[in-house]
Amino acid sequence: MTAPAHSATVEPAMRDALLAAVPNLRAFAISLTNNVDRADDLVQDTLLRAIAHIDRFERGTNLNAWLFTILRNLFHSEYRKRRREVEDPDGSYAAHLVSAPEQGAKLDLADLRTALTKLPPDQREALLLVGAAGLPYEDVAKIMDCAVGTVKSRVNRARVRLAQLLGLDGVEDIGPDRLTRAAIRSAA
Amino acid sequence: MATRTSRTTGFGRAPIPDFFGAGPVDLRPARPADPRPGLGPDVRDRIGQELRAMYTALAGEPVPERFAALLRRLGPAESANADAPKERR
Numbered sequence: 001m002t003a004p005a006h007s008a009t010v011e012p013a014m015r016d017a018l019l020a021a022v023p024n025l026r027a028f029a030i031s032l033t034n035n036v037d038r039a040d041d042l043v044q045d046t047l048l049r050a051i052a053h054i055d056r057f058e059r060g061t062n063l064n065a066w067l068f069t070i071l072r073n074l075f076h077s078e079y080r081k082r083r084r085e086v087e088d089p090d091g092s093y094a095a096h097l098v099s100a101p102e103q104g105a106k107l108d109l110a111d112l113r114t115a116l117t118k119l120p121p122d123q124r125e126a127l128l129l130v131g132a133a134g135l136p137y138e139d140v141a142k143i144m145d146c147a148v149g150t151v152k153s154r155v156n157r158a159r160v161r162l163a164q165l166l167g168l169d170g171v172e173d174i175g176p177d178r179l180t181r182a183a184i185r186s187a188a
Numbered sequence: 189m190a191t192r193t194s195r196t197t198g199f200g201r202a203p204i205p206d207f208f209g210a211g212p213v214d215l216r217p218a219r220p221a222d223p224r225p226g227l228g229p230d231v232r233d234r235i236g237q238e239l240r241a242m243y244t245a246l247a248g249e250p251v252p253e254r255f256a257a258l259l260r261r262l263g264p265a266e267s268a269n270a271d272a273p274k275e276r277r
Contacts, residue, residue: 015259022255027246040252047255051262109245112238131236132243159227159235168231 010051018047021067024133028068031128032075034117042078046071062139069143072125079121115165123158130155 010018025046029039049070050057057066116124122144129140130151141148162168227235 010259010262015262019251019256019259022251023247023249026249026251027243030246031243040254044254044258047258109238109242112242127239128243132239134240159232162235163227163231166235168234 010054014054017063018050018067021064022047024064025067025071028128028133029071029075031113031116031132032121032124034113042071042074045074049074065135065139065143068129068133068135072143075125076121111166112162115162118165119158119161123154123161126151126154127158127162131159 022043025043026039029042029046030036033039033042046067050067057063116128119127125144126140129135129143130137135143137148137151140151144151
């Protein structure tokens with residue numbers, strides 16, 4: 001990776017806040033890329049960019065959301081350049097996991113990580129931010145620079161696609177979920 | 189002049205003049221069915237649990253030293269945490 005030289009400095013409190021955000025940033029980046037080295041480069045670039053533009057961060061607002069926005073933008077820039085996802089076909093990343101999940105769920109998690117790479121980036125991001133990171137739809141809409149209804153639609157499509165990829169039952173014979181129905185009603 | 193209304197969509201398009209006696213041909217593709225598939229609560233819950241389990245495992249990993257070193261380099265002064273005794277190995 002080529003990190004630009006920075007002469008910027010950050011206050012100790014902000015530095016601690018940035019460091020505290022790293023675990024979530026890494027989790028998001030690894031989930032997005034399914035490649036731990038690439039994810040760590042993304043996180044490092046995110047921190048460097050955040051520090052370089054720290055004056056643009058509004059104190060009192062959600063630092064994690066701001067950092068997620070930067071990481072997401074960097075991921076998209078890189079994605080446009082690469083146009084090809086680097087996956088983890090041999091499951092080598094699973095060996096990196098320190099907190100190993102239960103034996104019965106391990107295969108599911110490996111399948112889930114692989115299936116996530118099959119989703120379009122926009123759907124993957126929305127699903128990870130809402131379903132995995134637990135961010136509110138409104139925050140995700142700001143991060144993704146789109147309408148709340150768009151986020152809901154992407155999350156719903158991502159869930160359906162994931163269910164298909166993972167072979168979960170009950171996809172075909174059921175109607176729209178509560179959020180989709182609400183989005184349809186509000187759009188009408 | 190005879191006019192006909194499209195029969196393919198049933199949306200009452202404006203009448204199209206039938207200049208040559210043959211019926212107008214509507215080349216537009218038929219509107220695709222929009223079943224708006226969704227998932228049952230069990231499947232949604234299962235996916236949510238799997239995602240959270242994955243994310244929690246990832247977020248629980250130790251932070252690589254490179255990030256702490258990077259932020260230390262950029263800080264003018266030590267943070268409050270720096271006063272804590274260093275971990276002995």
